Amino acid sequence: MKDINIVLLEPEIPQNTGNIARTCAATGAALHLIRPLGFTIDDKKLKRAGLDYWDKLDITYYENLADFYEKNKGARIFYFSTKAPRAYTEPHYPAPVYLMFGKESRGLPEELLTAHADAAVRIPMIDHLRSLNLSNSVAVGVYEVLRQRDFADLRSVGKLGDPDYDQP
Numbered sequence: 704m705k706d707i708n709i710v711l712l713e714p715e716i717p718q719n720t721g722n723i724a725r726t727c728a729a730t731g732a733a734l735h736l737i738r739p740l741g742f743t744i745d746d747k748k749l750k751r752a753g754l755d756y757w758d759k760l761d762i763t764y765y766e767n768l769a770d771f772y773e774k775n776k777g778a779r780i781f782y783f784s785t786k787a788p789r790a791y792t793e794p795h796y797p798a799p800v801y802l803m804f805g806k807e808s809r810g811l812p813e814e815l816l817t818a819h820a821d822a823a824v825r826i827p828m829i830d831h832l833r834s835l836n837l838s839n840s841v842a843v844g845v846y847e848v849l850r851q852r853d854f855a856d857l858r859s860v861g862k863l864g865d866p867d868y869d870q871p
Contacts, residue, residue, distance in 0.1 A: 705733035710803040715741030722838035728756035787823035
């Protein structure tokens with residue numbers, strides 16, 4: 704089990720999931736995908752967005768939300784939503800932690816947020832806008848967890864000209 708786990712409930716857009724996969728690979732987070740998915744796993748857009756990181760990714764698939772809960776009993780889950788009562792920076796994220804995000808078109812179901820209101824968090828933004836892009840929201844969440852852990856196990860500084868520094 705990874706210390707940071709990203710959970711996508713019924714993601715719809717392959718490019719977002721590919722970008723999230725890349726973020727997971729680069730940060731050591733695991734990716735959990737809950738079906739139905741709005742794309743096939745061999746989708747070119749998904750692969751292109753994840754670039755060449757697929758072999759470095761810890762990914763698990765679930766048939767539905769009940770399957771996810773059954774296989775992750777006792778998991779400490781935080782639910783990201785624009786409807787949540789508190790900012791994502793307020794809670795302390797334990798290890799291991801699961802960050803759950805909803806589908807691009809609707810977010811997480813309201814009944815799920817109501818049932819877990821104490822663990823629901825939001826990313827602040829200006830009024831009258833619907834939401835941030837899903838892959839951006841995941842990156843914000845992952846990096847808050849990493850910041851709270853002082854970026855443990857991540858290279859904090861690269862140096863141009865250093866042969867150990869992997870340039871993009």
